[in-house]
Amino acid sequence: MRFYLLSAVFILLLSACSAPIPKPVAVERADKTVDYLTDVKPVLDKRCVVCHSCYNSPCQAKFSSFEGIDRGASKMAVYNATRLRAADPTRLFIDAQTTQEWRKKGFFTLTQSKENNITHNDSIMMHLLYDKKMHSEIIGDYSPEHDELSCPKNKEELADYLDDKPNHGMPYGFPQLTNKEYMTVAQWLAQGAKGPNAKEQKKLTTPSPAALREITKWEKFFNAPDAKHQMTARYLYEHLYLAHIYFPSAKGEYFQLVRSYTPSGKKAEVIPTRRPFDDPEVDHFYYRFVKLHTTIVHKTHMVFLFDNAALSRFNTLFIQPKWRENPHLISFDAKVSANPFVAFKQIPARSRYQFLLDNAHYIIMTFIRGPVCRGQMALNVIHDHFWVMFEDPKYDIAVIHPEFIDSQIENLSLPIEKVDNGLMETFSDAYRERYKNYLLAKKRVANRLYKKGLPLQSIWAGEKASDAPLLTVYRHFDSASVSKGILGEKPRTMWVIDYAQFERIYYALVAGYDVFGNVSHQTNIRRYMDFLRMEGELNFLSYMPKEKRLSMLKSWYINDSSVDDYKYREIEKIGNAIDFKTPYPKYEFINKLLDKRILKSTGIKFDTLNFKNPTKPIPKMPKELKTTEDYIEAARSMTLPGSGFTRYMTYQVVNNIFLRIDMPDGTYITKNLVINRWHDNVNSLFNEESRLNPAKDTMDILDDNVGSYPNAFVIVKFTELADFIDLMKNMQGSDEDIEKLKKYFISRSDKDFWKVYDWFQKHFNETEPIRSGLYDLNRYAPTPWKKAQ
Numbered sequence: 001m002r003f004y005l006l007s008a009v010f011i012l013l014l015s016a017c018s019a020p021i022p023k024p025v026a027v028e029r030a031d032k033t034v035d036y037l038t039d040v041k042p043v044l045d046k047r048c049v050v051c052h053s054c055y056n057s058p059c060q061a062k063f064s065s066f067e068g069i070d071r072g073a074s075k076m077a078v079y080n081a082t083r084l085r086a087a088d089p090t091r092l093f094i095d096a097q098t099t100q101e102w103r104k105k106g107f108f109t110l111t112q113s114k115e116n117n118i119t120h121n122d123s124i125m126m127h128l129l130y131d132k133k134m135h136s137e138i139i140g141d142y143s144p145e146h147d148e149l150s151c152p153k154n155k156e157e158l159a160d161y162l163d164d165k166p167n168h169g170m171p172y173g174f175p176q177l178t179n180k181e182y183m184t185v186a187q188w189l190a191q192g193a194k195g196p197n198a199k200e201q202k203k204l205t206t207p208s209p210a211a212l213r214e215i216t217k218w219e220k221f222f223n224a225p226d227a228k229h230q231m232t233a234r235y236l237y238e239h240l241y242l243a244h245i246y247f248p249s250a251k252g253e254y255f256q257l258v259r260s261y262t263p264s265g266k267k268a269e270v271i272p273t274r275r276p277f278d279d280p281e282v283d284h285f286y287y288r289f290v291k292l293h294t295t296i297v298h299k300t301h302m303v304f305l306f307d308n309a310a311l312s313r314f315n316t317l318f319i320q321p322k323w324r325e326n327p328h329l330i331s332f333d334a335k336v337s338a339n340p341f342v343a344f345k346q347i348p349a350r351s352r353y354q355f356l357l358d359n360a361h362y363i364i365m366t367f368i369r370g371p372v373c374r375g376q377m378a379l380n381v382i383h384d385h386f387w388v389m390f391e392d393p394k395y396d397i398a399v400i401h402p403e404f405i406d407s408q409i410e411n412l413s414l415p416i417e418k419v420d421n422g423l424m425e426t427f428s429d430a431y432r433e434r435y436k437n438y439l440l441a442k443k444r445v446a447n448r449l450y451k452k453g454l455p456l457q458s459i460w461a462g463e464k465a466s467d468a469p470l471l472t473v474y475r476h477f478d479s480a481s482v483s484k485g486i487l488g489e490k491p492r493t494m495w496v497i498d499y500a501q502f503e504r505i506y507y508a509l510v511a512g513y514d515v516f517g518n519v520s521h522q523t524n525i526r527r528y529m530d531f532l533r534m535e536g537e538l539n540f541l542s543y544m545p546k547e548k549r550l551s552m553l554k555s556w557y558i559n560d561s562s563v564d565d566y567k568y569r570e571i572e573k574i575g576n577a578i579d580f581k582t583p584y585p586k587y588e589f590i591n592k593l594l595d596k597r598i599l600k601s602t603g604i605k606f607d608t609l610n611f612k613n614p615t616k617p618i619p620k621m622p623k624e625l626k627t628t629e630d631y632i633e634a635a636r637s638m639t640l641p642g643s644g645f646t647r648y649m650t651y652q653v654v655n656n657i658f659l660r661i662d663m664p665d666g667t668y669i670t671k672n673l674v675i676n677r678w679h680d681n682v683n684s685l686f687n688e689e690s691r692l693n694p695a696k697d698t699m700d701i702l703d704d705n706v707g708s709y710p711n712a713f714v715i716v717k718f719t720e721l722a723d724f725i726d727l728m729k730n731m732q733g734s735d736e737d738i739e740k741l742k743k744y745f746i747s748r749s750d751k752d753f754w755k756v757y758d759w760f761q762k763h764f765n766e767t768e769p770i771r772s773g774l775y776d777l778n779r780y781a782p783t784p785w786k787k788a789q
Helices: 002-017 036-047 066-071 099-104 124-134 155-164 179-190 198-205 209-222 227-240 308-319 349-358 360-369 402-407 430-449 499-511 519-541 546-556 565-572 585-597 628-638 644-651 718-730 735-744 753-767
Strands: 244-246 255-260 286-291 303-305 385-390 471-475 480-484 493-497 656-662 668-676 698-702 712-717
Touching (some): 036 066, 036 753, 360 480, 493 499, 493 519
Parallel strands (some): 244 303
Antiparallel strands (some): 255 286, 471 480
16 A cells, blocks of 8 residues: 555656646638748748758758758767767768658657647647747846757657747747748648658759759769879879869759769669768779759859860860879778878879869868868867968879888878777877878978978969968857958968868868767867868968967967977978068068969959058057048057957857948948957867967958858948947947947847848848858857847
8 A cells, every 4th residue: 555655746746846848829711832842842842941941950850851851860970079989870862862861860850740630739849839929038048059858759849848938939049930830830740740742842853954964974983994084083083072063054054073872864863871981882883973952052052164164174184194193093992092192092192182272172172161160179179260371283292202201102002991999089189190100291291392492482472363362260259261362361370271181171071071980080070170270380480480480380279388499390491592671571472472483364363341451550549520431440449359349249159240331322342240269279179268368369250251150230320330449449348338339239139130141141142142051140149138228
């Protein structure tokens, strides 16, 4: 009797602690069939895909295609820096093909309902939309990539989620859908959440006649049977497998290059290897072009143009030249395929390097928008702002002395042979020692070849207008971007990249990086990036005055004991071929490049708004703002270090601001305000906060659309611009300042938030019709506020 009594009490206690199970949601009956493509997809694209489109989608829920919606969600986090064993990959369209296959991998439905009928719906998606409708107030901070989300898979877990996280329905941390949008999705769910029919699906996935003509031509090139074409195709595929390939004759269509079990003329069946150089484990495979039918999102939209000029260039670089060895196929053994200097030794280094230079903007873009979507492995290893340039092939040791690279094969091996390394290998110094040996050997050769220093001509100038011999990289704290040219004020650090470094960065961060790999795999790559970053910096320093190189290096590695005089005294051995005449060698060097070296047709020049000639007075805020020149000078003065505005923005986790200035005549001006956070050094995995110095943070004001993740939208009327500038210049973070700021900044809780987002997205689509994609809102300023009156 006592046992039954205790059991009853226990059950009652459990019941009292459990959240009430939500009842099916009533849905107004539709008088017509709600069509997925016509009615539902536009709503999901504008309001759901903006957060649910990549590996960083909460619960792996990808709404950028019906296949992703149908797949549903998973409790497995793709980003897991403490994972002891590599996880099974869950790449949409690759690792499973049917709903049932995804269910076996742990995915559960978000759209289907066991208690569904024409008037009620019980799906997870319906409940989350309904909860936002009933509890629309946005309370507390929202950071979907960092919040602990339970990813409920049934009503019981959903009840606990809604109880634990009130006011966290969908859209997560943003205003609710309009009544029309809500009704459209709700009625679609009530009708069974059906996707495209067979005819519609075929249209979505079938190339247009114009695209098909291009595909036929290109697949013939990639699948030519001789060894020279096959090894060329292998090299190109490993560098272009992430590209969204664009044929000019097929506007609006994008394609992906894949390895397929099936030949041209048949439906492509993708070979699901983890990485592009992994063994396909078949005797014969085919390179195919597959049409993308997912919604295009900017953070993964890396466009590569395939036209007749590109085909001619590939032939010129790879097919026409004599190779170092008779062309032959090589194995996919990991020791071979994971080291590009072994795998592609037979192809002239000049050809490989020129391909990277021709496409430098795209290649560097893959470093930060590649397999991890947000480039996290390339982020806390780089400074917030730096310029990149490239060594000219005529001076590159790997190109002019390929036998040197042959002698360094072991030292050039990368930590990418496995994705499931043992834990004891996590902090192994094996790769550090090999890297150090390579650098010492490289210095000996460089000292012999260029004892008097490297001339200005050793920097690649570009060969055509579309080339990008100078690039700007911005880190937006937890995302990054790359732009052609030299944007912003003169950065602290600059890189000069040579062929061997360029190839290694690509294979470490892109081709060889597995987002599903274990902690050892990810940590080793992060540590290896320290070496690659420093190599680029040391390459640049070799152009600086001998007596300033070491002090410049140490200024980039403040409080880092690993950078000392003894270890780096070698950098002072190479002479100076460039005659410096001012105390500002970085400025003088770039100025000489622009004046005497960089191809003029590239259009690359100093950023007139942000760049400040160190030989001229520092800009000051004008006493009055009356003329255009006054506003320009005011803007220039605001980019200087340590303003209260930049300090407050970084405190609010805002590093990339999208600004619109509404002019009196109905036109507008758009700018990006990019905040560059100061790091004493970026040479450690840990304790990043301790190396920040807000007093030295700066801001650049850019014309370009920079970044995939807006952190804040700002709307300022021109008549109020003087007040806004005054606020930015003099902000101290007082309550009065913050109230003023709220007048211009669009909070995630603002009733007009979606209207503003839609405007910026439409503007992006109109100004960059080929390269635009949906902005991602996962990083929008997490703290909501009420708008000032």
